[in-house]
Amino acid sequence: MPEKDFEVIKKEIKKLVAGITLVPVEKLTDEARFTEDLNVDSMMALEIVASIEKKFKVIIPEDDIPKVRSLANVYEMLEPLLK
Amino acid sequence: MSDNSVVITGIGVISSIGIGKDAFWKSLAQGISGIGPVSIFDTSLFSSHLGGEVVGFEADDYFDAKTLRGFDQTTRFLCAAAKLALADSGLKFDNDDQDSAGVVTATTFTAMENIALFNKEAVDDGPQYVNPAKFAGTTINAPSSQVSILFGIKGFNTTISTGFTAGLDALKYATHFIRSGKASVVLVGGVERLAVQSYIGFQSVGMLAGLKGEEILCPFDRRRNGTVVGEGAAVVVIENEEHARKRKASILAKVKSVAGAFDAYRQAKYHPAAAGLSRAIKKALDDAAVGKNAIDMVSSAANSMIDQDALETLALKEVFGKRAYQIPVSAVKSAIGELFSASGVMQLAAAAGALLQGVIPQTLGLKEKDPFCDLDYVSGSARKSKLNNILINNFGPGGNNVSAVISRYAE
Amino acid sequence: MQNKKKVVVTGLGAVSSIGIGKEAYWQALQDGKSGISPITSFDTSFLRYKRGGEVKDFRAEEYIPPRKAKFFGRASQMAIAASQMALDDAKIIQKEISRQRFGVMVGTTIGEKPLEELSELWARGNYKEIDKKRILQSSVNNISVNTAVYFKAQGDNFMFTTACAAGNYAIGWGADLIANGELDYCLAGGADSFFYVAFLGFQRLYAMAPDRCQPFDKNRKGMMLGEGSGMLMLESLESAEKRGAQIYAEIPGYGLSCDAFHPTAPDVSGIAKAMEKAILYSGLNYKDVDYINAHGTGTPANDKAECAAIKQVFKDHYSQVAVSSTKSMLGHAMGAASALEAVACCFAVKYDIIPPTINFETPDPDCDIDCVANVSRKQKVRVALNNGFAFGGNNACVAIKKFTG
Numbered sequence: 001m002p003e004k005d006f007e008v009i010k011k012e013i014k015k016l017v018a019g020i021t022l023v024p025v026e027k028l029t030d031e032a033r034f035t036e037d038l039n040v041d042s043m044m045a046l047e048i049v050a051s052i053e054k055k056f057k058v059i060i061p062e063d064d065i066p067k068v069r070s071l072a073n074v075y076e077m078l079e080p081l082l083k
Numbered sequence: 084m085s086d087n088s089v090v091i092t093g094i095g096v097i098s099s100i101g102i103g104k105d106a107f108w109k110s111l112a113q114g115i116s117g118i119g120p121v122s123i124f125d126t127s128l129f130s131s132h133l134g135g136e137v138v139g140f141e142a143d144d145y146f147d148a149k150t151l152r153g154f155d156q157t158t159r160f161l162c163a164a165a166k167l168a169l170a171d172s173g174l175k176f177d178n179d180d181q182d183s184a185g186v187v188t189a190t191t192f193t194a195m196e197n198i199a200l201f202n203k204e205a206v207d208d209g210p211q212y213v214n215p216a217k218f219a220g221t222t223i224n225a226p227s228s229q230v231s232i233l234f235g236i237k238g239f240n241t242t243i244s245t246g247f248t249a250g251l252d253a254l255k256y257a258t259h260f261i262r263s264g265k266a267s268v269v270l271v272g273g274v275e276r277l278a279v280q281s282y283i284g285f286q287s288v289g290m291l292a293g294l295k296g297e298e299i300l301c302p303f304d305r306r307r308n309g310t311v312v313g314e315g316a317a318v319v320v321i322e323n324e325e326h327a328r329k330r331k332a333s334i335l336a337k338v339k340s341v342a343g344a345f346d347a348y349r350q351a352k353y354h355p356a357a358a359g360l361s362r363a364i365k366k367a368l369d370d371a372a373v374g375k376n377a378i379d380m381v382s383s384a385a386n387s388m389i390d391q392d393a394l395e396t397l398a399l400k401e402v403f404g405k406r407a408y409q410i411p412v413s414a415v416k417s418a419i420g421e422l423f424s425a426s427g428v429m430q431l432a433a434a435a436g437a438l439l440q441g442v443i444p445q446t447l448g449l450k451e452k453d454p455f456c457d458l459d460y461v462s463g464s465a466r467k468s469k470l471n472n473i474l475i476n477n478f479g480p481g482g483n484n485v486s487a488v489i490s491r492y493a494e
Numbered sequence: 495m496q497n498k499k500k501v502v503v504t505g506l507g508a509v510s511s512i513g514i515g516k517e518a519y520w521q522a523l524q525d526g527k528s529g530i531s532p533i534t535s536f537d538t539s540f541l542r543y544k545r546g547g548e549v550k551d552f553r554a555e556e557y558i559p560p561r562k563a564k565f566f567g568r569a570s571q572m573a574i575a576a577s578q579m580a581l582d583d584a585k586i587i588q589k590e591i592s593r594q595r596f597g598v599m600v601g602t603t604i605g606e607k608p609l610e611e612l613s614e615l616w617a618r619g620n621y622k623e624i625d626k627k628r629i630l631q632s633s634v635n636n637i638s639v640n641t642a643v644y645f646k647a648q649g650d651n652f653m654f655t656t657a658c659a660a661g662n663y664a665i666g667w668g669a670d671l672i673a674n675g676e677l678d679y680c681l682a683g684g685a686d687s688f689f690y691v692a693f694l695g696f697q698r699l700y701a702m703a704p705d706r707c708q709p710f711d712k713n714r715k716g717m718m719l720g721e722g723s724g725m726l727m728l729e730s731l732e733s734a735e736k737r738g739a740q741i742y743a744e745i746p747g748y749g750l751s752c753d754a755f756h757p758t759a760p761d762v763s764g765i766a767k768a769m770e771k772a773i774l775y776s777g778l779n780y781k782d783v784d785y786i787n788a789h790g791t792g793t794p795a796n797d798k799a800e801c802a803a804i805k806q807v808f809k810d811h812y813s814q815v816a817v818s819s820t821k822s823m824l825g826h827a828m829g830a831a832s833a834l835e836a837v838a839c840c841f842a843v844k845y846d847i848i849p850p851t852i853n854f855e856t857p858d859p860d861c862d863i864d865c866v867a868n869v870s871r872k873q874k875v876r877v878a879l880n881n882g883f884a885f886g887g888n889n890a891c892v893a894i895k896k897f898t899g
Contacts, residue, residue: 020152345647
């Protein structure tokens with residue numbers, strides 16, 4: 001997948017996560033940890049995963065879900081699934 | 084011996100005729116109607132188009148964005164009403180008293196919309212992509228549970244869904260917990276939301292006005308041909324009298340009794356002689372030790388359905404005999420519509436206002452007399468009157484009947 | 495404080511995935527039979543996991559005249575069948591009892607199948623296909639109404655929708671109304687039929703196990719859904735003794751609490767309080783309890799929290815209390831769950847046999863209670879606690895006591 005397209009996708013993901021966590025897009029860093037830094041509880045984490053799955057029509061394997069701890073993790077997980 | 088008497092110490096209302104108990108009471112006194120064309124969904128293909136929509140309600144006046152994110156409209160209505168009721172009562176729950184307070188909520192049709200939307204997402208996007216955060220909202224007890232979470236109420240949390248009578252059923256449940264000493268304070272809530280899924284249902288079974296006649300809401304009127312559905316929430320704080328007096332609470336009224344009876348007659352049909360309703364009324368009077376002559380007003384369940392209004396009239400005559408003609412009968416649903424499980428708590432809120440302000444709300448829309456409905460329905464305008472004891476009725480087609488007696492509070 | 499009457503259980507009815515009828519149900523519980531199987535009553539091709547505690551071979555016409563049965567949704571059919579069983583078991587002749595002092599209390603989560611059909615039609619925009627008769631049967635309180643109409647019960651009539659604990663709420667309230675003298679008889683319990691929205695939802699929450707339910711096991715993967723109905727005939731002791739009725743158990747009290755914590759996650763102190771109150775309001779001591787029929791859904795969260803709560807309530811004594819989860823056999827029958835479990839508790843206190851937690855292989859140090867692993871046990875049961883904890887932290891624990899006359 002071309003670099004440019006994935007940058008667009010990253011922006012969309014940020015928007016999704018901003019909408020769920022109510023943290024403004026500008027304050028969402030790739031490294032910020034969902035639980036410790038962004039106040040994301042288990043239900044919200046599930047919501048983030050579900051909304052990404054729905055938007056990009058992918059299924060994130062159940063065992064990988066606990067690994068999704070920050071936006072950086074989301075990008076890592078999603079990129080191969082979109083190819 | 085303490086009898087653990089039950090009193091009302093706070094009221095919160097989110098309604099189509101006013102937000103907050105004062106606005107609600109004022110509108111009732113002024114004969115304001117909350118009925119208008121439905122705006123929250125398209126009714127152009129339906130035979131009915133009216134509804135009692137809540138207006139002037141801004142959820143962010145009550146809760147911050149983070150809290151609201153998880154709340155559907157039903158939960159917003161109920162929690163806002165709870166917030167108003169608690170503010171009215173002056174109660175706050177910290178560690179010591181969280182366990183001695185409870186919540187009981189009357190609501191029946193609420194989850195239908197959430198279930199349908201959850202289903203729709205499965206149909207539109209695929210079953211594997213439903214939203215997990217929306218699942219908890221498909222259970223009918225979700226809004227009630229949020230009240231506990233928001234206000235730290237831990238004694239118990241119960242949701243009752245007996246349709247038309249759930250409001251007074253919830254009151255009965257709550258008064259038991261206070262009388263038995265298991266709770267000092269109980270929030271009695273009722274909520275229903277106007278939603279297209281349930282609207283279609285009510286219309287399809289012929290409950291709504293407009294199918295067989297003019298689409299008007301006119302309880303007891305000769306032209307009545309169905310009801311108009313409304314939405315809203317009311318929360319009434321009931322409390323152990325001693326507990327209330329100790330904290331110098333402002334006491335609004337006394338709850339004397341709540342009694343139920345079931346017409347095991349036929350599916351979705353009224354008992355032709357209103358036998359169950361008569362029994363419920365009699366039992367409520369007996370339990371309250373209030374005689375027939377001591378009732379100054381009836382808050383009726385009349386909702387402009389042909390049989391409903393006639394049967395309540397019949398039951399009142401059966402119980403009160405000739406005296407029935409002297410008791411003013413008021414129909415709150417004439418102003419706000421049929422709110423099913425929320426009706427009972429709305430009626431309770433209205434009755435408390437009537438006692439405090441000495442004003443019997445007018446039954447709106449009554450212009451043409453029905454020979455079978457010949458009692459005093461307070462048509463024309465609200466009436467000033469010193470009131471001591473009010474009988475409140477809840478019933479509907481199906482068999483449930485519940486009646487309550489509330490009284491003016493005298494120290 | 496009014497003088498409370500004693501409340502006893504004189505009849506039992508069960509429609510479940512491990513047996514239909516109280517004898518079949520009780521035998522299956524003792525045998526540790528699993529009711530989990532591939533689901534056949536609806537299309538599971540879109541579901542990740544396709545197994546559940548389905549009630550197979552339930553024919554409503556065996557209990558209800560066909561012309562009446564066809565109007566009822568499945569949950570009502572099961573509730574009425576279980577109620578008929580309980581009535582017959584109690585040897586109550588309807589003509590001879592005061593109908594006005596005979597009530598019906600039912601707990602459910604979702605209510606009736608027609609609601610699901612309607613919601614499906616709406617989701618697809620097929621308004622015109624909506625059948626009026628089905629709409630009349632889609633209101634959630636149809637179950638309690640249909641049951642009361644069927645049995646001509648003219649006393650109080652309540653529908654509790656406190657989800658996974660609803661059956662206990664119904665039983666507790668029925669007991670309250672008999673204890674304070676308003677009713678002499680009460681059919682109380684719960685009913686729920688399979689609802690695919692529940693399957694979608696629990697799977698989406700990753701809360702569901704693929705093959706079997708393993709409460710308290712270290713490798714437990716989640717809950718499984720079940721369906722059915724359990725109904726108890728509650729009666730005042732006075733009335734039962736007068737007519738020489740058989741008595742299964744006494745219901746001395748129940749405890750409610752609300753976590754006020756989270757819409758779906760359980761809270762240890764909330765759960766503990768429900769159990770403590772059940773003991774307190776029953777006039778008992780925690781050392782009187784020999785058996786707990788756990789909520790035990792098999793999710794990592796519930797079982798851990800429940801065991802921690804049990805330790806809190808029973809202190810050093812906790813290892814002396816047998817704790818089993820019959821959801822290991824039935825799955826989670828939602829509104830019917832705590833009612834079916836109450837039926838099990840009535841048998842347990844009457845016959846001193848404790849049903850097992852099946853599918854147990856590996857102990858979990860976080861759940862180091864005596865879970866009656868895999869095989870039922872003969873043991874004296876003086877008091878059983880029946881736990882039910884619902885979404886929203888709605889907790890209900892019913893105490894069921896051996897009747898000693």
